[in-house]
Amino acid sequence: MLIFNYIPIGWSAYLSFFDAQGTVTPDTFVGLDNYADMLTGPFAQSLLTFSVFALFIVPLTFALALGLAVAVNRIRFARAFFRSVFFLPTACSYVVAAMVWKLSLFSGVRFGLANTVLDWFGQDPVAWLSNPDPPWYWVVLVTARLWLQVGFYMILFIAGLQRIPDSLYEAAYVDGAKPGWQVFRHITFPQLRPTSIAVLLLSLIAAYQAFDEFYNLLGTARGYPDFGRPPLVYLYYLALGQTQDYGHGSAGALILALLIALVTLLQGQVLGFGRRD
Amino acid sequence: MDNRPVGLRPGVAGTTLRYAALTVAALVFLLPFYLIVRNGLSTEAEITSPEWSLFPSSLHWENITELFTDPSVPMAHALWNSLVIAVLQTGGQLLLGSLCGYGLARIPYKHANKVFYLIVATLMVPAAVTFVPSFVLVSSLGWVSSLRGLVIPGLFAGFTAFMFRQYFLSFPRELEEAARIDGLGHWGTFWRIVVPNSGGFFAAVAVIQFIGSWNAFLWPLVIGQDESSWTVQVAMSTFLTAQNVNIHELFVAAAVGILPLVLVFVVLQRFLVRGVAETGIKG
Numbered sequence: 001m002l003i004f005n006y007i008p009i010g011w012s013a014y015l016s017f018f019d020a021q022g023t024v025t026p027d028t029f030v031g032l033d034n035y036a037d038m039l040t041g042p043f044a045q046s047l048l049t050f051s052v053f054a055l056f057i058v059p060l061t062f063a064l065a066l067g068l069a070v071a072v073n074r075i076r077f078a079r080a081f082f083r084s085v086f087f088l089p090t091a092c093s094y095v096v097a098a099m100v101w102k103l104s105l106f107s108g109v110r111f112g113l114a115n116t117v118l119d120w121f122g123q124d125p126v127a128w129l130s131n132p133d134p135p136w137y138w139v140v141l142v143t144a145r146l147w148l149q150v151g152f153y154m155i156l157f158i159a160g161l162q163r164i165p166d167s168l169y170e171a172a173y174v175d176g177a178k179p180g181w182q183v184f185r186h187i188t189f190p191q192l193r194p195t196s197i198a199v200l201l202l203s204l205i206a207a208y209q210a211f212d213e214f215y216n217l218l219g220t221a222r223g224y225p226d227f228g229r230p231p232l233v234y235l236y237y238l239a240l241g242q243t244q245d246y247g248h249g250s251a252g253a254l255i256l257a258l259l260i261a262l263v264t265l266l267q268g269q270v271l272g273f274g275r276r277d
Numbered sequence: 278m279d280n281r282p283v284g285l286r287p288g289v290a291g292t293t294l295r296y297a298a299l300t301v302a303a304l305v306f307l308l309p310f311y312l313i314v315r316n317g318l319s320t321e322a323e324i325t326s327p328e329w330s331l332f333p334s335s336l337h338w339e340n341i342t343e344l345f346t347d348p349s350v351p352m353a354h355a356l357w358n359s360l361v362i363a364v365l366q367t368g369g370q371l372l373l374g375s376l377c378g379y380g381l382a383r384i385p386y387k388h389a390n391k392v393f394y395l396i397v398a399t400l401m402v403p404a405a406v407t408f409v410p411s412f413v414l415v416s417s418l419g420w421v422s423s424l425r426g427l428v429i430p431g432l433f434a435g436f437t438a439f440m441f442r443q444y445f446l447s448f449p450r451e452l453e454e455a456a457r458i459d460g461l462g463h464w465g466t467f468w469r470i471v472v473p474n475s476g477g478f479f480a481a482v483a484v485i486q487f488i489g490s491w492n493a494f495l496w497p498l499v500i501g502q503d504e505s506s507w508t509v510q511v512a513m514s515t516f517l518t519a520q521n522v523n524i525h526e527l528f529v530a531a532a533v534g535i536l537p538l539v540l541v542f543v544v545l546q547r548f549l550v551r552g553v554a555e556t557g558i559k560g
Contacts, residue, residue: 088307
C-alpha cells in the first residue's frame with residue numbers, strides 16, 4: 001500500500017522540480033519551470049480539450065441516465081430486461097467500444113454505418129476521425145463513452161428513485177398534483193439531489209481520466225494527431241514516448257491530481273464522503 | 278413496481294410512449310453488440326462493401342479458428358494473461374481489502390483513524406494520474422513486461438479497503454461477541470463468523486473488481502511492452518491502431534474478449550447491481 005501509492009506520489013513531486021529527461025535520478029534542479037512550461041504549453045491546450053469533452057459528456061450522461069432510470073423504474077413488464085440491456089455495455093471495455101465505433105459505426109469511408117445513413121438522406125460521407133475541421137470526431141468520442149457509461153449511472157439513479165418514500169407521492173396526489181412533469185419537477189427531482197450530485201461528480205472525474213477511447217480512436221501506427229488530446233493522453237506520449245520527459249510529465253500529473261483532488265474534496269463537502277459513521 | 282396512487286401513474290398513452298421509447302433505446306444500445314457478431318462472422322469483403330447490409334450473406338464460423346491459429350495475433354496467450362491477472366487481482370484485493378477493512382473497523386488501535394485517513398487520501402489521487410511515477414518504480418524493480426508488474430501494483434487498492442471498512446462497521450456486532458465468548462480471537466472471528474456471513478458483499482466486490490481488471494487498459498499498455506505480456510485489451514488495441522488491420526479477425530477477438538464478461542455479468546448481475554448501488558463507485 002505504502003510502496004505502490006505513496007512512493008510514486010512522492011517521487012512524482014520530487015521529479016517535477018527537475019529537468020528529468022530519460023532519467024529518474026535527475027541532478028538539474030529547475031524549480032517551478034516545469035510547472036510554468038506545462039501551464040503555458042500544449043498541456044494547457046489539452047486541459048481545454050478536456051473541458052470541451054466534459055462540457056458534452058457530463059450533461060448528456062446525466063440527462064440520458066436520469067431519463068432511462070425514470071422510464072425503466074416505473075414500468076411493470078420487462079423491467080429487468082430493459083435494465084439489463086442498458087447496463088450491459090458496462091461489461092465492455094473502451095477498447096472494444098473504440099473498435100466498433102472506429103471500424104463499423106463511424107468509419108470514415110462509405111461502408112461505415114453512419115455514412116450509410118447519411119447517404120440515405122443524400123449527404124456526402126464524413127471523414128469522422130481523420131479531419132479536425134469540422135471537429136466531427138467529438139461525436140464519435142462522446143457517443144462511445146455515453147454508450148459505455150450511461151447504464152452505470154442509470155443504476156445509481158434507479159437506486160436513488162427507490163429510496164423516495166411512496167408517502168410523498170400520495171401527499172402530492174392529495175394536494176392535487178398532476179402526474180408527469182409536475183410531480184417529477186417538484187418531488188422526484190428534488191428528492192434525487194444527493195444521487196444527482198454524485199452522478200455529476202463521478203462522471204466529471206471519470207472524464208478527467210479519459211484515455212482509453214481517445215488513444216484507440218484517434219491514435220494510429222504513425223502516432224497521435226495534434227487535435228483531441230485530453231491531459232492523460234498528452235502525458236502518456238510526453239513521459240513514455242520518445243522524449244521520456246519524466247520531469248514535465250510529473251508536473252503535469254500533479255496539476256491534474258490537484259484538480260481532481262479539488263473536485264473530490266468538493267464531493268466530500270457535499271456528500272460527507274469518508275465521514276466516520 | 279409502481280406503488281404510487283393510481284392517479285399519478287401514467288395512462289395508456291403514456292405507457293405506450295414509454296415502452297416505445299425504451300424499445301428504440303434498447304435497440305440502439307444492442308446495436309454495437311450485434312455489429313461485433315455480424316462483422317466477426319462476415320468476410321473482409323463483405324464488411325468493407327459499399328453496400329451496407331444488416332445480415333451477412335453467409336456465416337463464416339471458420340473466422341474463429343483463423344483467429345486462434347494466426348501466428349501474428351497472440352490472442353490465446355493474451356486471453357490467458359487477462360484471466361490470470363483478473364483472477365489474481367480480484368482474489369488478492371478481496372483478501373487484503375477485507376483484512377484491512379476489518380482491522381480498521383473492529384480492532385481497537387491508537388492510530389486507526391490516522392491510517393484510515395491515509396487510505397482515504399490515496400482515493401483522491403486516482404491511479405491514472407500516478408502512472409508515470411508508478412511506471413518508473415516498476416521499471417526500476419525490473420518488472421516491466423512481467424506478470425508481477427501487471428498484478429502487484431494493482432493489489433493495494435485503498436478503495437476496496439475503504440468499502441470493506443464501511444461494510445464491516447454495519448456488520449451485526451452481536452454475532453462477533455458471541456464468537457468472542459466462545460473463545461475466538463479477531464482472526465478466528467473474522468474467518469469463521471464474519472466471512473461466511475458476508476457472501477453477498479464479497480461477491481459484489483469481486484464482480485466489480487473482475488470487470489475492472491479485465492477491462493483495464495492504461496496500466497497494461499504501459500507495462501506490457503513485450504508481446505508475451507499483452508492482455509486482451511492491449512492486443513486488440515495494437516491491431517486497431519496498426520496500419521493493416523484484419524477487420525473480421527479483430528471483431529472475432531472483440532467477441533471473444535467480451536464473452537467472459539457478458540457471462541459473468543448475466544449470471545452475477547444481482548450482485549453487481551447491488552454493489553454499484555451500494556458503493557456508487559466502480560472499482
